[in-house]
Amino acid sequence: MNIKEAKEEIIHTVQAYTAKDEEGNYRISSRRQRPLLLIGPPGIGKTAVMEQAAAQCEVGLVAYTITHHTRQSAVGLPLVEKKVYGGKEYTVTEYTMSEIIAAVYEQMELTGKQEGILFIDEINCVSETLAPTMLQFLQCKTFGNHKIPQGWVIAAAGNPSEYNKSARELDMVTLDRVRCIQVEADVNVWREYAQSANIHGAVLSYLEVKPQNFYHMEAKGEERQFVTARGWEDLAELLREYERMNIPVTEDVIGEYLQCPAIAEDFASYYRLYRRYQGDYPMGEVLDGTMDLARRQKMKEKLQQARIDERLGAVQLLLSGIHGTLSQYEAKKKTLDRLHQKLTTLKTWGEGRKEQEAQVIFAEFIRQQEYAVQTRRQAGVLGEEEEKTEERCLRTLRRAAYQVKEQRSQDWQEGFEVFKAEFQRELSGLRKKEGEIAAAIDRALEFVEEVWGEGQEMLVFLTDLTRSADSGKYLQYHPCPRYFAHSGLLMVQEQEEKLRRQLEKIYPMGDIPPIR
Numbered sequence: 001m002n003i004k005e006a007k008e009e010i011i012h013t014v015q016a017y018t019a020k021d022e023e024g025n026y027r028i029s030s031r032r033q034r035p036l037l038l039i040g041p042p043g044i045g046k047t048a049v050m051e052q053a054a055a056q057c058e059v060g061l062v063a064y065t066i067t068h069h070t071r072q073s074a075v076g077l078p079l080v081e082k083k084v085y086g087g088k089e090y091t092v093t094e095y096t097m098s099e100i101i102a103a104v105y106e107q108m109e110l111t112g113k114q115e116g117i118l119f120i121d122e123i124n125c126v127s128e129t130l131a132p133t134m135l136q137f138l139q140c141k142t143f144g145n146h147k148i149p150q151g152w153v154i155a156a157a158g159n160p161s162e163y164n165k166s167a168r169e170l171d172m173v174t175l176d177r178v179r180c181i182q183v184e185a186d187v188n189v190w191r192e193y194a195q196s197a198n199i200h201g202a203v204l205s206y207l208e209v210k211p212q213n214f215y216h217m218e219a220k221g222e223e224r225q226f227v228t229a230r231g232w233e234d235l236a237e238l239l240r241e242y243e244r245m246n247i248p249v250t251e252d253v254i255g256e257y258l259q260c261p262a263i264a265e266d267f268a269s270y271y272r273l274y275r276r277y278q279g280d281y282p283m284g285e286v287l288d289g290t291m292d293l294a295r296r297q298k299m300k301e302k303l304q305q306a307r308i309d310e311r312l313g314a315v316q317l318l319l320s321g322i323h324g325t326l327s328q329y330e331a332k333k334k335t336l337d338r339l340h341q342k343l344t345t346l347k348t349w350g351e352g353r354k355e356q357e358a359q360v361i362f363a364e365f366i367r368q369q370e371y372a373v374q375t376r377r378q379a380g381v382l383g384e385e386e387e388k389t390e391e392r393c394l395r396t397l398r399r400a401a402y403q404v405k406e407q408r409s410q411d412w413q414e415g416f417e418v419f420k421a422e423f424q425r426e427l428s429g430l431r432k433k434e435g436e437i438a439a440a441i442d443r444a445l446e447f448v449e450e451v452w453g454e455g456q457e458m459l460v461f462l463t464d465l466t467r468s469a470d471s472g473k474y475l476q477y478h479p480c481p482r483y484f485a486h487s488g489l490l491m492v493q494e495q496e497e498k499l500r501r502q503l504e505k506i507y508p509m510g511d512i513p514p515i516r
Contacts, residue, residue, distance in 0.1 A: 002186035006038060007049040009181060010117075010155065014057045017153050018115050026150065035138050035154035037123070040183030041217060044229050045193075046157040050119045051383060060107045060116030060152075064100055101146045108149070110375060115151035123156040139177050185215035188467075190229050195319070195468035198327045200236035202274040205316035206267055207232070208460060209309050213263045225260040232258075239271070274313050283317040286447050287325075287440040300451050308456075315457050318444045319464050325440060326470040329433045334385075335392040336426055342369065342393055343419055350412055358415030362401045369394060396422055438478055441465070445482045454486065462486055 001009070013036055019027045026033075038046050047063065054061035100118070108114055123134055133143065138156065141148045148154060156178075187207055194204060207214050216227040235257035242249050251268040258264040281299060285291035291299075303314055350361050373390045400422040404415040448458050465471045465483065475483060 001181065001183060002189045003040075003045045003049055003183055004186075004189045004192070006040075006046075006181055006183050007053055010036060010049060010053040011056055013179070014053060014059060014117065014153050018057075018059070018151060030141065030150055033153065034177060034179045035141070035156060037138070037178040037180045038155070038157040038183050039160060039180060040157075041185055041215065042159050042226075042228055042230070044183060044185050044215075045190075046183065047119070047121055050117060050155060050157075054117050055383060055386075058113075060104075060111050060113040061119065062100070062103050062107050062116065063119040063121065064103075065121045101143050101148065104149055104152060110378065114149075115153075117153050117155055118148055120154075120156045121158075123158050135174050138174055185229060187211045187214035190214065190232075191464075192467050192469065194233070194236075195323050195464060196327075196470045197233075198320075198323050199233060200239045201313075201316040201320035202239060202271050203232050203236045204319070205274065205309075205313045206270045208312050208316065209270075210266070213266065216260050216263060218260070227258045227260050227263050270309070273310070277310060277313045277317060281314045281317055283314070283321055283444075286318065287321045287443055288436075289439070289443055296447075303451050311452070311457055312460060315448065315461050318447070319461065322437070322440055322444060322465075323468065323470065325433070325437050326474060329430070329437060329474070330470055331385075331388070331392075332426070332430050332433060334389045335396075336423070336430055338389050339393045339396055339423060339426065342397065343423060346419065347416065350416065353412070356412075357410055358412050359401070359405050361412060362397075362404055362415060362419075366394065366397050366401055369397065396426060434478065437474060438480065441471075441475075441480050442482050445480070445486065449482075449486070458486060 017026070017028055017033045021027055040046060050063060051061060100120075104116070104118055107116065120134075120137070123138075137143055138154070141154060188211075191204065191207065213227065214232070215229065216225065218225045235254065238253070238257070239249060242253075249268075249271060251265060254268045254271070255261065255264040258267060281303070282291070286296075303311060306314070346362075346365055349365060353361050373387070373394070377387065397419070400419040403418050403422075407418070444461070448461050452458060462483070465475065466487075
């Protein structure tokens with residue numbers, strides 16, 4: 001299955017394993033809760049989906065890469081104790097608590113969450129001395145003499161042996177005690193995530209033309225050549241920053257991320273073209289409606305004569321502009337949702353302290369909010385995006401508190417009105433952004449329609465808007481008439497893909513007759 005399907009399976013498993021009966025007992029006993037074992041190539045997001053699943057299920061997460069650990073940190077240090085058996089005293093060896101299990105209890109104490117996921121990465125790449133400990137962990141849910149707390153779901157991940165020389169084959173006894181999920185790289189699933197994450201347009205348009213280069217693994221003697229999803233995403237981040245700083249992107253730099261010379265060279269060539277497209281086709285002017293008619297007509301004629309990769313590059317420039325704005329909108333929306341929660345809490349909290357000076361009330365509230373964020377950060381349960389949301393909220397609260405201080409407000413209600421005004425100002429900005437996005441999508445569709453009609457370019461544009469989480473959600477709540485006028489094209493494509501999959505089961509590869 002692909003990584004998206006694996007994520008859903010993890011979520012369903014956590015929900016099933018933490019379900020309780022009317023007496024508060026787990027419906028599936030700990031003995032029958034098989035650990036999840038994800039086996040798949042490196043760099044496809046196995047660790048990331050664990051974080052997403054834990055956040056969605058609102059449970060804790062403790063993640064370890066086990067190859068960084070020794071037997072002592074996993075099992076505990078030996079201690080010599082004295083015991084009396086049959087009236088005679090003996091010295092026996094016991095062990096301190098495993099560092100990993102201690103981390104689970106610390107997580108429970110810091111977050112207050114009594115249930116969670118204990119995730120062990122690279123579990124089949126441990127040293128010979130640690131291998132028996134890992135087998136015991138999967139089979140018995142223990143590290144040394146200490147069991148994993150009830151309510152904690154065990155998940156592990158590993159790479160197949162063809163990707164990692166140190167990877168070990170798990171024996172049948174162990175495999176019979178886990179739920180083994182084979183995960184494969186899927187460019188279409190990754191693109192859904194990549195658009196929402198605003199991955200660089202050059203990467204997305206290149207993989208639209210050459211999806212076969214998304215994931216590559218090849219061994220040539222001792223040399224290994226590989227390209228992974230992680231490599232594309234990290235490269236995309238660097239491209240954006242190098243462009244901002246006007247630093248040239250060389251083929252050598254690209255090769256540091258795409259460690260297959262042929263693919264690195266091919267993408268480097270495409271990237272140079274994409275940079276030229278950015279100059280030739282200023283799609284920002286199309287999206288904001290500032291391009292004059294003469295320039296638009298000239299660009300239209302040039303694109304109609306362009307090669308397929310150039311046309312798709314232009315489409316991706318349109319999409320990148322839309323997704324960039326959508327990314328800002330989603331960040332602003334999350335911040336406002338969180339800010340509304342904080343203001344609701346502040347209102348209730350401040351009502352009981354009306355006798356205090358307004359400035360003191362707000363300053364104390366903000367300190368508490370800052371401490372809560374710091375605690376979650378230390379506990380490792382504050383994701384990167386969530387942390388940014390919290391920081392944006394805190395900046396707004398601090399700005400409002402500063403205004404209260406400037407106005408020297410003594411009255412609690414008067415001060416709270418300042419906070420409400422800040423919220424309304426942010427809300428007005430969000431509504432303005434909504435209008436900008438609606439207009440940009442309509443203008444982009446009008447341009448694609450005008451230049452190519454309902455050709456492949458329109459299909460690529462519509463597919464992206466529909467499958468991407470950010471634009472799909474936006475269109476669900478903000479219908480675009482021009483989008484729905486062309487949506488029938490997607491239904492035709494889906495029917496063709498369904499028919500092609502059926503034909504692939506009947507005919508050998510390469511012998512499939514044309515669909516039309």
